[in-house]
Amino acid sequence: MLRQWYILAIIVLIYLPVSIDATVLHVAIPTLNQELQLSNNQMLWVMDIYSLMMVGLILPMGALGERIGYKRLMLTGALIFGLSSLFAAFSTSANMLILARAVLAGGAAMIIPATLAGLRHAFPDEKKRNFALGLWVVAGGGGAAFGPLIGGILLEHYHWGSIFLINIPIIVCVMLTGYYILPSQQINRNKVINIADAVLLTCAILLMVYALKAGMKHFDFTVLLIGLTGLLMGAYFLRQQRRKAQPLIDLELFSYKPIKIGFLISIFTMVALVGFELLIAQELQYVHGYTPLQAGLFILPFMLAVSVSGIFSSVLINRFGVRKVSLIGLICCAIAFIGLAGTNFSTQQYQGWLWMILLGFWVEATFLASTSAIISASPVEKATAAGSIEGMSYELGTGFGVAIFGLLVSYFYSSKLKISAWMSTEHFELAKGSIGETIQTLSLLDPALSPAIREMANAAFLSAHQYVLYLSSVTLIILTIFVFLYWSDEKAESE
Incomplete structure (x- = not known):
């Protein structure tokens, strides 16, 4: 009886660094730009290669676990995750760090299905299993939500590589205890891995x-x-x-309307959550002069709202249904983006926190409603396949959130940056891609020009940030109208 709680402790412990690594770099962008001289495209690859790689890798790993056993899958994934964390911590170039993050994703893609399988085997009693799954969800959501704060604390006192080195003690502990405590499972050598x-x-x-x-x-x-x-x-x-x-993705599930719409909503909500976190971390540090720790603390109300939402969202979903919660959530997120676009974070901190709380609570509630729609609408015999689709939507949204928000900010920033008259064409080409590249270019120019160029760069970034938030709000409003019209009947939830 006691052994199953030891197993739960191991599972939660190994899942924490996997979830933290999805967002821990958000406050590290200025530091990485300075240390590794990242271009805007390199910065985006460092951020989103982790999630984009997991989109394809996480799907066959469940089948691999059935073939070699989930204990072996978890320990192998932990080993890969630990070695790639070391590689990332001591990277000396952008390409090294991107490669390390890609390998990290491989280890994480093994760990996630192994942890879920471990819970299923360790807790045959449904009530205890639901409690264990709740802790698993808290570890995942909490790790991702508090990743920027953890990154800020480490960057305040240590080298940037420390955000990866903290994984090592956890990995060592899991591998030593897991080897002796995790039970072996039956294996299916005929399972197709794809x-x-x-x-x-x-x-x-x-x-x-x-x-x-x-x-x-x-x-x-x-x-x-x-x-x-x-x-x-x-x-x-x-x-x-x-x-x-035996397909990798069961496309027949998309014949169910709630699954189609839930998949779409899930991607958009994750794009909004990750994209906003990425932009606000840059604005606070580049424009307002916050340290990584101060930026992480400033975003804390947003992180807390995301975490608290997980507790109350199930009550709202049970009371009003997934469709109504999704519609309310999308509208509230759109309103929050409009409010954030008009907020000056230097002078209107409380207003900014209010909008962040609104966004954090409802973006998570909307995501959970879409997840519930996907899982509930799928036939019982296809629950695992539906879970794969839900996991894929999460990773796609996370990866595309970084890419889309990062590219849009870069586009609007370049169009608003009026510094071409202050430097040569060669230097302007180096500087125009992002505010990070502009700051890097300052070292090549006359120091007397730095204050004026920095002020124009800040103004261009604030304008770009505002445009992106307004565009995001309009996109969510269009999605709300689409969901309202296309998913118009509550009975669709049970189709």
Whole structure:
């Protein structure tokens, strides 16, 4: 009896660094830009390669666990996660860090399905299992929500590599205790893993995202060819899934209206959550001069609202249904973005916190409602496949949140930056991509010009941030109208 709680402790412990690493870098961008001289595109890859890689890798890992046993899957994933954390901590270039984050995603993709399988095996009693799953959700949501604060605390006192080194003691503890405490499971050597499909999906996503990022900076035939290749690979992947007896993604589930809409809402809410966190961390440090720790503390009301929402959202969903909660949540998020766009965080801190609390609470409530729609609408025999779709939507939203918000800010920032007359064409090309690149370029110019250029860069970034938030609000309003019209009947939840 006591052993199952030891197993739960191991599972929660290993899941924490996986969830923290999804957001811990948000407050580290200025530090990384300074230390590694990142371009805007490199910065975005460092941030979102973790989630984008997991989109394709996490799906076949459940099957791999059935084939080799979930204990072995978890310990292997922990080992990969630990070694790649070391590699990331001591990276000396942007490409090294991007590669390390990609390998981190491989380890994380093994750990997540292994932890869920471990809970299922360790807690046969439904009530105890629900309690254990609740703690698992708290570890995941809390880790992701408080990642920026943890990053800020570490960056305040230690080298930036410490945000990865904190994973090492956890990994060592899990591997030592897990080896002796985690039970062995029955294995199915005939289980199809679909690694080829996972690689195809991952390549399709990465090529499309690469083309999107490159095209925003310089569009040419090569970029177009890469983007079309990604689209064709994605189309071929979908065609293959329809034909296979054991597909990586069960596309038949998308015939259920709540699953289709829930998948869409889940992606958009995660884009909003991650994208906002990314932008506010940059604004606080670049424009308002906050340290990483101060930035993490300033965002704390947003993090707390996300965490608290998980407690109350289930009550709201049970009372009003997933459709109504989704609609209310989308509208509240749109209103919060409008409020945040008009807030000066230097002089209107309390107003900013109020809008952040509104956004944090309802973006998480909307995400949980969409998750409930996906899981509840799926047939019992396809619950695992529905869970894979939900996990995929989470990672897609996280990855695209960084990419979309980062690219939009870069576009609006470049269009608003009026410093070309203050420097040569060569220096302006280096400086115009992002506020981080502008600050890097200051070291190449006359120091007397720095204050004026910095002031114009701050103004351009604030304007870009405002445009992106307004655009996000309009997008969510359009999505709300679509959901209201297309998902108009509560009976759709049970279709």
